[in-house]
Amino acid sequence: MTAPTLPARLGVVPWGRASQAALPVGSLVALLAVVLALEPNASTYRGLTLILSGSTGLIFAALAQLCLATLGDIDLGVGAAVxxxxxxxxxxxTDNPPxxxxxxxxxxxxxxxxxxxxxxxxxxxIIATLGASFVWLGLGLLLLPIPGGIAPAWLTDLFALRPVVVPLPVVIAAISAAVAYFVFMRSRFGLIARGSGVSQDAIRHSGRPLIVTQLAVYALAGFCVVLSGLAVTANTTSGDVNASSGYTLLSIAAVVLGGAxxxxxxxAPVxxxxxxxxxxLVTSLLAFLDVSSDYQVGAQGLVLFLVVAVRALSSRRPA
Amino acid sequence: MIVKLSGQRWIWVYAAAVVVWVVTVSAAGRGLVSTVIAAATVAAYLAIVGVGQMFVITSGSGNIDLSIAYVMTFCGFVGLRVMGGDNALLVPGLLVAAACGLVVGLVNALSIRLLRIPPIVATLSVGFVLLSGSQVLAHQGSFAPSPGLAGFTSARVLGIPWIVLVGVAVAGLAAVVLHRTAYGRRLQATGQSEPAAVLAGIRTGRVGGSTYLISGGSAGVAGVLLASYAGGAAVDLATTYQLGSIIVVVLGGSLISGGVSNVSGIWGAALFLTLLVTMLNVLHVSTAWQFIVEGLLIIAVLAAANPRSEGTTVGRGPRRG
Structure with a gap:
């Protein structure tokens, strides 16, 4: 019943990194292959832009979730916050930018x-973020009791940009992965943040102001939530406080699938x-396969379950 | 010292319930007794599932059941479907609902213990599969509860609703199991320190896993009762119970990190939450503001009442030897 030693838990073992990368990369390649087999048009620039346009919002929601996961916390209100x-x-x-x-x-x-x-x-x-989810939801309902509103023109224009060769959602994914990697895995701030998630005492004894780092990580999570909200608005061109409620589960799934x-x-930011x-892609796949929307949430739950089970059984440590 | 602290906490939550009760009655200008009886009727369901959640949380190591709300809704649909509005099928309906809840609890327990999935992820993903199930059943038509069970959920004896007596009996039974049986002692020992419990010869895996069966079973029965009380099941039948079941446990004086539990506090917290909603309704507060007030109040109460350091990390599954 000994707890894993600290260096091992920080994930510095090289083969640990390699096996960590196998699952997210493998599942992405497999899913892409299935989607392209079912819908060859998806391989075109237009097709790829279309099927991945929904990914941007989820990427930022997942990064918000990742921030809290770094500290050993979980955000059960991220969907409502987005x-x-x-x-x-x-x-x-739109109406009053300032x-x-x-x-x-x-x-x-x-x-x-x-x-x-x-x-x-x-x-x-768990409880603080669940409680906060009620606050986010209430504030959203106060502002817009029924779905409506309109996205600012500059925002829709921004997301309508068509960079050469590589579609915009892929560009955003690559940039955000790179930034998140450097912030969390290569910077001093990221090291302290990860360290405080493993052992608060160790960081405290090193003489660093622990709470400042923790609050900065939460602020970063809030910033990612705002980015996610911008992306969702650009994608749906309107506002609905319940539109992104599925992000709570999906962001947890993305973080766990990624290897955290x-x-x-x-x-694992990337x-x-x-x-x-x-x-x-799972959501697109379910749509291609004409799966009733009744089953979609269950399928997402099942995917999360299987991914975590595979990860837990293939690694020596609890997922 | 722990007993003293948690004792103080559950007295506070009853005091808060009384304050809200007095405000509600004075705002409405009537219904001193009827307000509290109506609140207790609704609070009973929360207390029953709260007791199940308390067993899970008591076992420690990040154990928590986020599937309760989905189990309640799903078992509400299944139970009502079996009954088909027929009194003769009342008992089979109840039994099937309870069995469904137990099976979900078993799935939760096995995924956490054998597949080593963190409790929060395991119970949430199982819950989402159940949500799909409820959505499918909802599209197959509505089902009326058996008149006998619907009558029971609103019937009274000596002015007290039966369901309140059931809720109190469940809480009483839980208190006896927790404090007077070997199983209860093993559970608390596991929650306080799993390594110590293992050294004491306790099979912590079984003890921890069994709590999910208690939670699933109680949620199944509470779900079919709630659906009967509401006159039918709906997909959002039990949505508020996901947060509610955890809040009553923590407000009631149990520690989220496990090992210390308080049964009487659960009823106090359930009454407080239900009376709070009644008060906000009486004061004509909009749904949006109700959400905001409830969310802020829950966070504020916990931030103010937190007597000692609790584990803030989650998802640490059972550690292997």
Whole structure:
């Protein structure tokens, strides 16, 4: 019953990295192959743009989830928070841009407060984020009681950009994966953040202000939520606080599929981005196969279940 | 010291319930007794599933059951479908609903213990599969509850609803199991320190896994009762119970990190939450503001009442030897 030693849990074993990468890369390739076999048109620039257009929002939601997973926390309110950001973008950001920007910064501030509750007051992140999800949902309903609103023109134009050769969703995925990798795996900040997820005492004894790092990670999560809200707004061109409720489960699935554990410290930013793209392909695949929408949420649950089971059984440590 | 602290916490939640009760009655200008009886009727379902959740949380190591709301809805559909509005099929319907809940609990327990999936991921993904099941059943038409069971959920004896007595009996039974049986002692020992419990010869895997059966079974029965009370099942029948079942456990004075549980606090917290909704309705607060107030209040109460360091990490599955 000995706990794994700390260096091993930080995931520095080289073969550990290699086996970690196999699952997200393998499942992405397999899913792409199936999608292309069913729908050859998907391989074109237009086709790829179309089937991956929904991935951008999920990528940022997954990165928000990854931030909290780094500290050993979990965000059960990320879907509702993205919903609120979506509603703010489709109303205030269009009608009154300064107010919209202020409200979006308010969401980031909300995440910092959440971090304060979880880490200064030691409230379980499960309950704090579930409670916060009610607040996000209520605020979103206040702003836009029924789905509606309209995306700002500049935002729709931005997401309608068609870069040469590589479709925009792929460009965004690559950039966000690279940025997340450097922030979490290569920077000093990322090292301290991951370290605090493994052993708060170790970081505390090193003389670093632990709470500052933790709050910064929460602020980063809030920032990713805002980016996700912007992407969802551009994709749907309107606002609906419930439109992204599925992101809570899907973001957890993407993070786990990517190779992270929710025990803290062990994360895989690039894997999480690949995971988010894979899960978007699952949704496209279900649509191609004409699976009734009744079964979609169950299929997503099943995918998450199988992925985690495979990962847990193939690794020596608990997933 | 732990007993003293948790004791204080559950007294606070009853005090908060009384405050909300007084505000509600004075705002409405009537219904001193009827308000509390109506609240207790609704709170009973929350208390029953809260007790199941408490067993799971008590076992520690990040154990939590996020499938409760989905089990309730699914078993509500299945139970009502078996009954088909017929009193003769009341007992089979109840039994099938309970069996469904137990099977889900077993799946949860096996995925966590054998497949080593973190509890939060295992129960959530199992829950989403059940949600699909409920959606499919919902599209196959609506089913009326058996008149006998529907009558039972609103019937009273000496002015007290039967369902409240059932809820109190469930809580009483849970208290006896937890504090007076060997199983209860083993469960608390497992939650307080799994390595120590293993050294004491406790099969912590079995003890922890069994709590998911308790939680699943109680959610199954509560689901079919709730569907009968509501006059039929709907996909969103039990949505609020996902958060609610956890909140009543924690507000009631149990530790989210396990090992310390409080049964009487669950009823206090269930009454508090139900009366809070009643109060917000009486004060004509919109649904949006109700969400905001509930969310903020839950966070604020926990932040203020937290007496000692609780585990903030989640998803740590059972550690292997």
């Amino acid at each position: 919903g609120l950001a979506n509603v703010v973008c489709a109303t205030w950001l 107010l919209g920007v202020l409200a979006l910064l308010g969401i980031v501030a909300g995440y910092v407060l959440l971090g304060l509750v979880v880490h200064a007051r030691q409230v379980s992140s 554990s929710f025990g803290g410290g062990r994360i 894997g999480a981005v690949l995971g988010a793209v894979s899960l978007t």
